Amino acid sequence: MSAALTKKILFVLGGPGAGKGTQCSKLVEKFGFVHLSAGDLLREERQSGSANGELIDRMIKEGQIVPVKITLSLLQQAMNRSGRDLFLIDGFPRNFDNLQGWQEEMAEDEFQVQGVLFYDCPESVMEERLMERGKTSGRTDDNAEAIRKRFRTYLDSTMPVIMYYEKQDKVFKVDATPGPDEVFEATSALIGPLVADNTHATMSFEESMTTFYVAFAEQQLDQVCQALGDMRISAQRSSSGGADAAAVRNEMLRACELKAQGLQTSALEQLKQACAGADVDVDAALIAFARCSALGAARDAAPRFSSCLETIFATQARASLDRVRGSKQTAKVNENGYIDRAFYVEALSELLTGATDIMNAVADVTSDAQVLQQVLSPIHSSSAGIALQIVQMYAGDARMVAWERRANAQAQRDPRQALEGDDVEADESLQMMDLFLDELAFIIRVLVSYTAFLTTVCEGLGQQDGSDGFQTKVQELSGVYLVLERFYVFQSVHKATAIAEPQELEQGVYVSSVVEDVSFVLNKAFFRASQCMSYHTTLSIVIALVDALESQYLPAILALPSRPCVIPLIPTNATTASGSNVARSSSTTRLDTEAEGEQNDVSFSDMLLQAVDEDLERSLQEEARLIMTINSAFMSGEFIHALHEKINEFSRAGFPNDAPILECLPTPIHEMSEAFRSIVANEVQEVLSRSLRKRLSLVIQRQMDEQLQYVLTSTQYDAFGSQGSPLLQLVEQEVIKNRELHRYERALCSAPFEDLVEAVTQDLTSCVERALLVSRKPCNDLGALQLEREVTDMLARTSTLVPQKSLRAAFTRLFQVVFILNLMQPSHVLDYLASVREELSVETITTLLRMRVDFKQQDVVRAVEQMTKVDVKNAASKTSAPH
Template sequence: MCGALKKKILFVLGGPGAGKGTQCARLVEKYGFVHLSAGDLLREERQSGSENGELIDRMIKEGQIVPVQITLSLLQQAMIVSGRELFLIDGFPRNFDNLQGWQQQMPDEDYHVEGVLFYDCPENVMEERLLERGKTSGRTDDNAEAIRKRFRTYIESTMPVIDYYAKLNKVFKVDATPGPDAVFEATRAVPVALAASMSCTPQYCTQQLLGTMSFEENVTAFYMAFAEQQLEQMCQSLGNMRLVVQNDAAQHDERLAAAPTSDADDTQLAQEIAVRQEMLRACELKAQSLGDAAVQQLAKACAAADDIDLVLSCFYVCVELQHATQAAVAPFTATVARIFETQARAVVARVAASKASAPVNEHGYIERTFYVEALSEVLTGATDLMNAVADVTTDTAILQRVLSPLHETCSAVALEIVELYAVDARMSAWERRAIDQARRLPGDSADGDEGAAVEADESLQMIDLFLDELAFVLRLLTSYGAFTRSLCAALDCGGRSAFARKSQELNGVYLLLERFYVFQSVHKATEIAEVQELERGVFVSSMVEDVSFVLHKAVFRASQSMNYHTALSVVSAVVDALESTYLDAVVNLPRRSFTVPVLDLEAKPASASGADDNGGESDGDGGVSFSDLLLQAVDEDLTRSAQDEAKLILAINSAFLSGEFVATLEAKIQELADSTFPDDAPLLECLPKPLRELRDTFRGIVAHEIQEVLTRGIRRHLEPRVHRVVAERLEFTLTPAQYDACGVQSSALHRLLESDVLRNPLLRRYEAALCAAPFEELVVLLVTDLTQWLEAALVRSRKPFNDLGALQLERELSATLQRVSELAPNASLRGTFTRLFHVALLLNLLQPEDVVDYADSLAADLSTSEIETFLRLRVDFDATAISRALHRLQDALTAKESTP
């Protein structure tokens, strides 16, 4: 808002691996820049769930370039929210399209590019750094081929941008070949060279000059400026000398504390410090003689045009001269307040003009972005001015005197804009509606139907837009309030000011409407849920995506509030909506009246396929035959059964995805708590119901419904087949010739596996219709059943084994494990075969007494009676030897239990 306090930007460019990020971090720490990375901002927005975030995510997935307008809007918003003046923008502009977009969208009077900090580094050095980084970074683009592509892109696209600014004498080149420390030393000269052009605050310039001028050089500069009546340069030199004296004293104390020096060294250091202190006092006395001149200079600047930088510089001189400060406060305060009020009122006038010309949509609302932009402009303008004043003086009393009128004007104008916005947004009407809804019990209405009604799309869209705006307004107000409290606590009036009360009021309205939006949106999503195709043949309920979007957006908005209790209330509402509305809707999906597309079964019952070709018995009058009626009834029953199964599968997919988005939501909330409220109680631990319980509930639904699917379909046909094949088709007392033949021929068990499991049409349909993870869970459960049935069939049929038969069983089990693992390559199925492999181990013992050698592993899965049962299946094992072996086994297990 204040033209002289515009944002000052330094682009940071260089090849991949030049060390831009490292140097930016050091510049931020040393000089107080704000570091912005275009890539980081895009990633954060992509994860936020906002409209722009969805667009960015979609374009990245489709391999498209994100429009430069989006990147610029994110940079602009980040600069405004920061409330700061000096910025390092890393990795932007990458090409001429970025540069042209900047020049079109970012007016120079508000966002002035001071230059380009160019880190020049040979390609071989950068490649070596990136390859070394790739060993630990996990980045997929840190490999030789990708690196060289990035180099080509940099040379072809970014270097022309650097050349453009070089022609304007705005490139500050730094050799990035040495190590980080040496490069930073070279970089430190750049802020000094920029000090004049960036119109830095006097203290900022002082800190830079202090790094390059000695105490004696500053004394010389002071006397030269004093002689020429150059007050500002004189004060800068004086400030430098004060800092040197302070640093000398601090370093002396640290040296004494760390390693006491000799008396001679200590005396010499103390004398040097005393001499400098005496020289400083002499200079201060001389400077104070120009106090009247400094006040006159300030008065002249205040009477001239509204040049805030000139006024600040003159006030800085008065403060540095100390005795002139009190005389300077009144004119300076009046001038700053007048300049700011003029500019703030101009913003209000523009708001009125924008309102008068804003088009009205079909719902009677106008585009309200200009309100938020105006509020941001006023608060940012006040913040910039206050920061500038605080850079000049840290005296609390002076700050309160100077900033109070400025804060009062800013608060009044901000509240005026907020009030205008609230009227146009119909905030009171929305508030009344939300309160009425909150008081109404579910299903409680005069006609019995209103409680179940859903909000219209237009209504929810308007309240969503309003909440987006209100969240940003709250962030602006909260940030400004926190800033003023940190700068001068007296400005806040202990939280009793009109500004603070209005912020609290808006926070309450936001919380009320956010809860209203969450519950109504979840209710609407569950009521109007439709079948949605996630991918070819995989169907879910549309409410999963709708509810996930709404809840993630609500959590993101809560994170912008910067208020712990607000965030906790919103997150609690999210959990409440999940538990009270959404969970029941997922559980009841199989009973919903919608049609799910169903793949045709590859096999139908004989009753459906073996119809009488003669047409069956007719009713004699050319009507429908009995056979036709029977076939029709069978087809209807099959269709109904297939539809029930399809709904069950849809419910499994929906519950699985619900558990996934709840887990993601849980991670987001944890991230919010860690980053925004690190000193408060963890949000996840303060919820009425832990999110992990909800996540586990959804996973429990998946497990239960998978059991139901298996019970309805495959289990009832496969279990008796397994028992029949084992009892009637498998033999395990083999001759060597039979054993060799089994190695080259397909056994009955393998044929059963191929026909009834691997090529089972029902299982193939489940594979096509289920999400990958639930299908793998289904496979694990099915294979677990299969191994249990095989074991039970061996026991029930009392199959006799000889040594070759035992080897054949082990061979068949290994082959079966290998084949079924193809169904779920990402799942480990070996654990489901543990008992069967232990059975094979027992049957392959050379003699019964060898069972003692495997006591620990066998006893973990098999009881002593089970071990006995399987040992007695070996026809060549003597009963007495088996009994003796079991006694020894029992003794070994007892001894192990008694061992401490």
């Protein structure tokens, strides 16, 4: 009869960590839904030993996708078995293939999809929740890297399914950001009407009681247990009749529970049968135990059920150990004498994941601490004992003791002195250590997750292990990991700095290879440290990373300008300091070898040309190294800033109750970022000082002295507006079309080039201001307007070099100079004195006022006197003001 009921279904979808499981549990309790998880059903079937289970197991091991028909078949069977008609299906459909399979296989008149319950949650919130859950979940995929991959899969595959139902107005969207209670309140408000409209959502208390007595009379254990469960739900939810009616229902429920105890003997007998024989079906045994628990016989059933599970898991654990031994015998040895150790990690993960799955299933059936301890302890003992043996075998094959001894010897020396010179680790050695650290971090994570899981599933579980338990092993492995990771970081960074060479980032843009190499090492080391799920381990590794940056990496970047190397130069005519073109490049000015063979004497002019070319080549290589240093320092600052953000995010999400990791470092990471930004700024100034800055100052001063004039007639003013002025032509030639500047643009990363242009612009405006003041260029009102027009046009033209960056700050002082020159009367300066004095001195303002030939000198003198008095008064008030 139950299979013929029309099933009303809500798909429950949302990103990983959105809280779907928590909300489903609350919905089951309040509204009487049946909660089904496609993933759980597949795992249960896989472990059942059935034909489908063996197929699922084989396909998962081979990396194949389990056909959607199998998932649908399991869902359909579960719904029919329940005898109910209101379902939450969690985590399905995950993609359009799942959706299409549902529509093809599940008859609409029997399985009616009411819509999608969609828990919407930002990625950052979900990641924070999963990182916290990872401490106790026993799941190995609750780590930062795996979380982000799962979120990408969710966006790419599941979101289109949600959008499909959204077009049909069948999405119940809930903001999952707040706490669980607030989210559940919003969920209840959304789906309440759906439940109210469903006449078959749950049976009434009276109907469930009728079903109970019918089933009891027929000695149908499953139906009796189901009816008792329905009665308990109805008793909790029903508010009709007030407190008196509730008391009556509770009394009737207790009567039924007492009556059901008469079936305990039958339930225990079924459990005995389910646990008998050599090939026990774990699912069948678990269902039989669940019946006993529902009838109040969990403690009576526990010894037999515990013995059954102990036998099963002891057998499975020994089989895992035998497979590991077999894999070890057949594993190939590489050229460095190591075997592929992946089978250790896989066996350990599979063993402990299987244990956590069955423990969770038992904990879902009963919450009796005594029963849980009795049933779960043998499972843990069997799994833990073999797991520790696997770890010990792994340590031997990985030569952990030898690595530890070597790293300890290194740690006893001062790392700043020990890693000098050409004493670098071989590539093969670092690769083997890197692989070992990956495996070790994963093993630590599996053990830590499993240990934390034990405390959540049953208090005191696993504490009887003593000194040989997981806690001791985790501490031992963590100690080894810390020593080796520090060794790996320092050796890898040292090697990266020792073998650094120019690396082409894009055409014509070079950085030192040390940037990419060190960035990779530090990010990988931090990722591994985060996998260990230990605050102190992570903090220790982050301190090692900062130490390596400060003691090795920063000095290496600072030394790049003087480090011998050859950087391929962009094929272009070089520009000398005077701006003239050198017609012969280094490749074309070498003496012809054949001609040299024919002539015994080399002319003085050829020798001179060769010397000039060699000098030019040397100068260009020095400049190229400076530019490579700028690029390398800029990229270093970027990757260190990204590492800073990553550490901060992990610390906040993973250890919210501990001191922030970034606040516990001897040298703050942000200071390292500032150090690299300072290198960029200093080297930019060095590049400018080599030629461009000197020439710009000389050219502008000469132009100001010889050509520029600012006492203009209206005709001259109009002519400059249409034809352009000599100053703008100079800026166009010396800055906008400057060959050196365009060569730097091709050779620098975009951000450092913007900094360079800003520095050039600052030099330009300073040179113009200085030339004006040194020459005391006379001007009239039209000349002042012309200068304002020129400065405005200079800002517009220089801004074309870097459209994404504002250069206005570089023009602040020059615009103030122009403002003073454009005053209508000298006395007007007093109205704006406070603002102009922020940039200009009284002497400078005086000079500018005297440059205006159309100002009366007595007016200028009077304005200067008043300005001086105001300035003295302001200075005195600042001196006397309390600090």
